[in-house]
Amino acid sequence: MSEELNDQMxxxxxxxxxxxxxxxxxxxxxxxxxxxxxxxxxxxxxxxKEELEEKQIPATIAGRIMTKRGKxxxxxxxxxDLSGQIQLYVRKDAIGEEAYEIxxxxxxxxxxxxxxxxxxxxxxxLSVKANEFEILTKSLRPLPEKFHxxxxxxxxxxxxxxxxxxxxxxxxxxxxxxxxxxxMRRYLDNLGFLEVExxxxxxxxxxxxxxxxxxxxxxxxxxxxxxxxxxxxxKRLIVGGMEKVYEIGRVFRNEGISTRHNPExxxxxxxxxxxxxxxxxxxxxxxxxxxxxxxxxxxxxxxDDQEIDLEPEWTRLHMVDAVKEYTGVDFWKExxxxxxxALAKDHGIEIQETMTFGHIVNEFFEQKVExxxxxxxFVYGHPIEISPLAKKNPEDARFTDRFELFIVGREHAxxxxxxxxxxxxxxxxEGQLKEREEGNDEAHLMxxxxxxxxxxGMPPTGGLGIGVDRLVMLLTNSASIRDVLLFPQMRNK
RNA sequence: GAGCCAUUAGCUCAGCUGGUAGAGCAUCUGACUUUUAAUCAGAGGGUCGGAGGUUCGAGCCCUCCAUGGCUCACCA
Numbered sequence: 170m171s172e173e174l175n176d177q178m179x180x181x182x183x184x185x186x187x188x189x190x191x192x193x194x195x196x197x198x199x200x201x202x203x204x205x206x207x208x209x210x211x212x213x214x215x216x217x218k219e220e221l222e223e224k225q226i227p228a229t230i231a232g233r234i235m236t237k238r239g240k241x242x243x244x245x246x247x248x249x250d251l252s253g254q255i256q257l258y259v260r261k262d263a264i265g266e267e268a269y270e271i272x273x274x275x276x277x278x279x280x281x282x283x284x285x286x287x288x289x290x291x292x293x294x295l296s297v298k299a300n301e302f303e304i305l306t307k308s309l310r311p312l313p314e315k316f317h318x319x320x321x322x323x324x325x326x327x328x329x330x331x332x333x334x335x336x337x338x339x340x341x342x343x344x345x346x347x348x349x350x351x352x353m354r355r356y357l358d359n360l361g362f363l364e365v366e367x368x369x370x371x372x373x374x375x376x377x378x379x380x381x382x383x384x385x386x387x388x389x390x391x392x393x394x395x396x397x398x399x400x401x402x403x404k405r406l407i408v409g410g411m412e413k414v415y416e417i418g419r420v421f422r423n424e425g426i427s428t429r430h431n432p433e434x435x436x437x438x439x440x441x442x443x444x445x446x447x448x449x450x451x452x453x454x455x456x457x458x459x460x461x462x463x464x465x466x467x468x469x470x471x472x473d474d475q476e477i478d479l480e481p482e483w484t485r486l487h488m489v490d491a492v493k494e495y496t497g498v499d500f501w502k503e504x505x506x507x508x509x510x511a512l513a514k515d516h517g518i519e520i521q522e523t524m525t526f527g528h529i530v531n532e533f534f535e536q537k538v539e540x541x542x543x544x545x546x547f548v549y550g551h552p553i554e555i556s557p558l559a560k561k562n563p564e565d566a567r568f569t570d571r572f573e574l575f576i577v578g579r580e581h582a583x584x585x586x587x588x589x590x591x592x593x594x595x596x597x598x599e600g601q602l603k604e605r606e607e608g609n610d611e612a613h614l615m616x617x618x619x620x621x622x623x624x625x626g627m628p629p630t631g632g633l634g635i636g637v638d639r640l641v642m643l644l645t646n647s648a649s650i651r652d653v654l655l656f657p658q659m660r661n662k
Numbered sequence: 663g664a665g666c667c668a669u670u671a672g673c674u675c676a677g678c679u680g681g682u683a684g685a686g687c688a689u690c691u692g693a694c695u696u697u698u699a700a701u702c703a704g705a706g707g708g709u710c711g712g713a714g715g716u717u718c719g720a721g722c723c724c725u726c727c728a729u730g731g732c733u734c735a736c737c738a
Binding site: 175176177178179180181236238239240241242243244245247256258260261262276277288289290291292294296310311312313314315316317318319320321322323324326327335377378379380422424425427428429430528531532535551552554555556557609611612649659660661662 | 663669671672673674675686687688689690693694695696697698699700701706707728729730731732733734735736737738
């Protein structure tokens with residue numbers, strides 16, 4: 170607050186005071202505009218200079234001054250609104266001495282309202298030739314440089330508004346993010362899914378394996394946890410007969426931050442009664458391909474230096490076959506935990522002493538296969554040890570009817586035929602508790618309330634979770650999750 | 663949590679072997695009624711991220727700290 174004002178901030182405050190002395194409000198109120206920049210371009214750019222002069226088309230625009238040049242008795246500026254920019258042509262003889270003085274004193278960054286006529290310059294740039302010009306909001310700080318925009322990544326994240334004002338690519342990414350989520354919603358709504366809202370504060374954090382954020386409710390005097398997944402509440406709704414539900418919402422995990430991880434991130438989870446994981450695979454590929462086509466106009470997506478083809482059907486690969494293909498190790502064979510550990514050692518797979526067969530298969534997959542799955546691939550049949558909420562595979566009880574979706578070497582979705590047997594579910598939770606005792610502090614907790622709901626009967630159900638931020642990264646060719654989060658988590662300065 | 667790299671004017675960036683701070687944009691003054699990274703003439707603007715240290719002398723070398731980026735670890 171007590172920050173010293175540099176010369177530019179000083180000057181802008183002086184201008185502000187001079188407007189007040191003239192009886193002008195430097196922080197104006199409502200302004201009725203008739204068009205956005207892009208609409209004007211779309212409608213009138215086709216006309217010649219002469220045609221426009223004859224037509225005398227009026228226009229009232231509002232926006233932020235981004236560039237400004239010329240000063241004597243005429244000047245130009247570009248005004249930016251949500252849709253883009255349009256040039257302003259201001260002549261002293263057209264707007265009068267007083268208004269021209271205001272225009273002359275206007276700074277880059279000021280928000281202005283302009284009424285005028287459509288006009289074309291000698292070099293053919295469509296412009297608004299001003300009859301009236303007023304400052305709607307005086308900007309008291311200089312904007313980042315017009316040509317390079319704001320480059321400093323830290324400042325782009327901490328002061329996203331500056332990034333949005335000066336970097337069109339960044340604004341495009343966030344507009345795209347909104348469209349992706351809109352498209353997702355529309356697609357599911359059309360399939361008859363209901364969008365619901367369930368609590369973000371849980372008394373038992375469940376539905377995933379991750380450390381939670383802890384908080385406290387004073388009046389109830391109880392510990393609460395920010396949710397790490399949406400899963401268990403949506404399944405209760407399936408028990409309640411809602412049959413096809415989804416929720417798009419924030420999830421919180423108290424883990425490290427990276428280019429692919431933010432402590433709070435957005436997931437969509439959906440559950441469909443009477444479906445299984447094969448149905449969900451199909452839904453997933455069609456959902457994502459649909460979004461890509463609707464938002465990008467194509468299912469072929471450029472990500473970094475790779476072209477990703479999202480056109481269904483996508484490859485389906487059993488985790489054991491995937492490991493076999495990339496390492497030659499065959500985990501279809503019956504083997505003891507000790508034999509599996511020996512194989513891990515031979516192949517340089519890092520494991521922990523307490524791990525069993527299924528954990529080791531998963532480690533093989535994560536350490537040797539995951540990063541190689543560039544084109545969309547459903548990897549299914551996850552070991553039971555790492556899938557406490559998924560149905561057992563009827564043919565081979567070591568594995569579950571679960572899949573994860575990998576694209577560009579990253580997990581994008583996780584889904585399964587939901588475990589609806591409350592007795593099996595209780596045993597799984599007990600297995601998780603044992604892991605917790607052995608030191609896995611991310612193993613699932615017992616959730617008796619959820620088990621009680623299953624005991625009333627949950628129909629066979631397919632469920633899905635998609636990391637929305639990662640999907641947005643993929644579709645906007647963004648290298649870091651921070652580039653698709655408006656306000657990524659930062660340390661206090 | 664570990665390693666590497668970065669931090670210089672409001673912004674984008676130079677700054678040599680250690681010799682005492684530079685450019686462009688922006689700002690200010692002046693010129694300019696079709697410019698567009700407008701142009702021309704002039705001017706002002708710096709705790710070189712912070713704190714120590716080495717040295718006659720530090721933006722530059724050393725140590726610690728802060729923030730950020732990338733990689734790794736963690737995230738089944």
